[in-house]
Amino acid sequence: MPDRFPVTPVNRVRRMPDRGHYDRATIHAILDAALLCHIAYVIDGRPCCMPTSFWREGEHLYWHGSSASRMIRTQAQGIDLCLTVTHLDALVMARSGFHHSVNYRSAMVFGQARAVEDMEEKRALMDRLVDRIYPGRSSLIRPPNASEVRATSIMRMEIETASAKIRDKHVSDDETDYADVPAWTALYPVTQVLGAPSLCPRQQPGLERPAGMADFAPGARLDEVMTATWRRSFG
Amino acid sequence: MPDRFPVTPVNRVRRMPDRGHYDRATIHAILDAALLCHIAYVIDGRPCCMPTSFWREGEHLYWHGSSASRMIRTQAQGIDLCLTVTHLDALVMARSGFHHSVNYRSAMVFGQARAVEDMEEKRALMDRLVDRIYPGRSSLIRPPNASEVRATSIMRMEIETASAKIRDKHVSDDETDYADVPAWTALYPVTQVLGAPSLCPRQQPGLERPAGMADFAPGARLDEVMTATWRRSFG
Numbered sequence: 522m523p524d525r526f527p528v529t530p531v532n533r534v535r536r537m538p539d540r541g542h543y544d545r546a547t548i549h550a551i552l553d554a555a556l557l558c559h560i561a562y563v564i565d566g567r568p569c570c571m572p573t574s575f576w577r578e579g580e581h582l583y584w585h586g587s588s589a590s591r592m593i594r595t596q597a598q599g600i601d602l603c604l605t606v607t608h609l610d611a612l613v614m615a616r617s618g619f620h621h622s623v624n625y626r627s628a629m630v631f632g633q634a635r636a637v638e639d640m641e642e643k644r645a646l647m648d649r650l651v652d653r654i655y656p657g658r659s660s661l662i663r664p665p666n667a668s669e670v671r672a673t674s675i676m677r678m679e680i681e682t683a684s685a686k687i688r689d690k691h692v693s694d695d696e697t698d699y700a701d702v703p704a705w706t707a708l709y710p711v712t713q714v715l716g717a718p719s720l721c722p723r724q725q726p727g728l729e730r731p732a733g734m735a736d737f738a739p740g741a742r743l744d745e746v747m748t749a750t751w752r753r754s755f756g
Numbered sequence: 757m758p759d760r761f762p763v764t765p766v767n768r769v770r771r772m773p774d775r776g777h778y779d780r781a782t783i784h785a786i787l788d789a790a791l792l793c794h795i796a797y798v799i800d801g802r803p804c805c806m807p808t809s810f811w812r813e814g815e816h817l818y819w820h821g822s823s824a825s826r827m828i829r830t831q832a833q834g835i836d837l838c839l840t841v842t843h844l845d846a847l848v849m850a851r852s853g854f855h856h857s858v859n860y861r862s863a864m865v866f867g868q869a870r871a872v873e874d875m876e877e878k879r880a881l882m883d884r885l886v887d888r889i890y891p892g893r894s895s896l897i898r899p900p901n902a903s904e905v906r907a908t909s910i911m912r913m914e915i916e917t918a919s920a921k922i923r924d925k926h927v928s929d930d931e932t933d934y935a936d937v938p939a940w941t942a943l944y945p946v947t948q949v950l951g952a953p954s955l956c957p958r959q960q961p962g963l964e965r966p967a968g969m970a971d972f973a974p975g976a977r978l979d980e981v982m983t984a985t986w987r988r989s990f991g
Binding site: 536561565568571572590591601612614615616618623625650654659661664691698702707708709710711712713716718722723743 | 765766771791792795796797798800802803805806809821824837838839840842844850851852853854856858860862864882883886889890893898899900904907908927929933934937938940942943944945950951953954955958959960963964965966972978
């Protein structure tokens with residue numbers, strides 16, 4: 522398998538092409554640092570942009586939904602999908618409106634999905650849906666019962682093609698503006714962080730936080746926690 | 757104008773309908789707390805999910821792009837769009853995989869967009885594109901020049917219909933699992949926060965942070981900053 526996706530009319534980064542990336546390692550890293558994505562698909566002739574949790578295994582992406590869901594039944598027909606992940610990393614001010622920007626890492630993945638039909642495979646994926654976020658947790662909780670397995674659909678999409686787009690730099694102004702425009706100008710980092718856990722009010726007494734939760738430190742960056750837990754489960 | 761959007765096949769929240777909201781105040785609050793959205797649209801027959809910054813004024817949403825962009829030229833034809841905002845508020849563990857969840861506030865807006873053609877209106881919107889995030893900043897920086905105005909397209913979409921979906925509760929398990937499953941279980945808050953500003957390395961000496969940046973405190977929540985700056989600019 523080649524390290525880079527071929528650049529085609531579907532995945533080519535047209536605006537700011539210097540920010541475009543097509544290598545699998547960069548794209549996978551953006552995907553594996555995320556809990557949520559947005560999926561664009563067409564339903565009843567109209568585009569819909571749906572947020573959902575997802576995860577990657579090799580060259581496949583997985584997400585779940587209710588088996589009764591119109592979204593799932595529509596997607597399962599194998600229609601074209603576009604799954605996008607965006608990490609906002611900084612607000613970047615400038616000396617002109619034109620050069621105000623944000624730092625970000627985004628990945629756009631194209632393909633078609635199908636529902637996983639094999640029951641044993643689906644059960645295993647339902648465990649990994651939990652373990653991808655909380656490593657080892659599926660063995661500490663009640664396993665899915667038959668009605669939960671029936672009510673849940675797991676979608677699988679092979680990555681047909683993809684690209685990433687990254688801005689990772691400081692203020693960048695027109696050369697003459699640095700001297701001509703006396704404006705206070707800065708970059709503000711933006712991070713998504715965990716707070717301190719709030720225990721379930723009906724927690725049984727005497728339980729300790731499981732070892733699998735070690736990455737979930739108050740103040741930890743969610744993208745770093747998701748990367749660490751992904752590696753523990755699949756790396 | 758009614759306070760609520762009529763519930764139609766386009767905007768109806770089908771899964772977990774108790775999480776659905778159709779009142780403008782709830783939907784506007786979710787939109788105005790966000791810097792970024794994802795827009796689903798169809799291009800060359802395939803759905804595409806594009807992250808971009810945006811803002812709301814009344815019943816219209818605005819975003820910008822390069823006038824040369826294929827995305828902008830396609831959207832400007834008045835095709836159907838779906839613009840979605842998602843705030844992730846917490847990771848919610850449970851005693852079964854089925855009840856693992858996240859707390860979130862999302863809004864899904866449907867409509868068609870057009871490029872703003874009037875040059876004076878476009879110039880004013882280009883200022884508000886900056887001021888929406890940094891109140892008053894457009895008067896402190898170099899105004900857009902003619903080539904920047906030409907190179908920028910501002911898209912305007914009237915909100916045709918919309919809905920919000922919110923989960924805002926603690927762990928919620930099957931009743932029998934509280935006693936039967938001895939699993940440590942918690943909710944982890946998730947917030948997106950600003951860091952300390954990194955000044956432009958080519959800053960002119962003697963400049964002070966402008967008064968309009970007062971909301972940008974290190975550690976402040978981005979959704980709260982965006983809500984405060986929106987109110988200062990449009991409230």
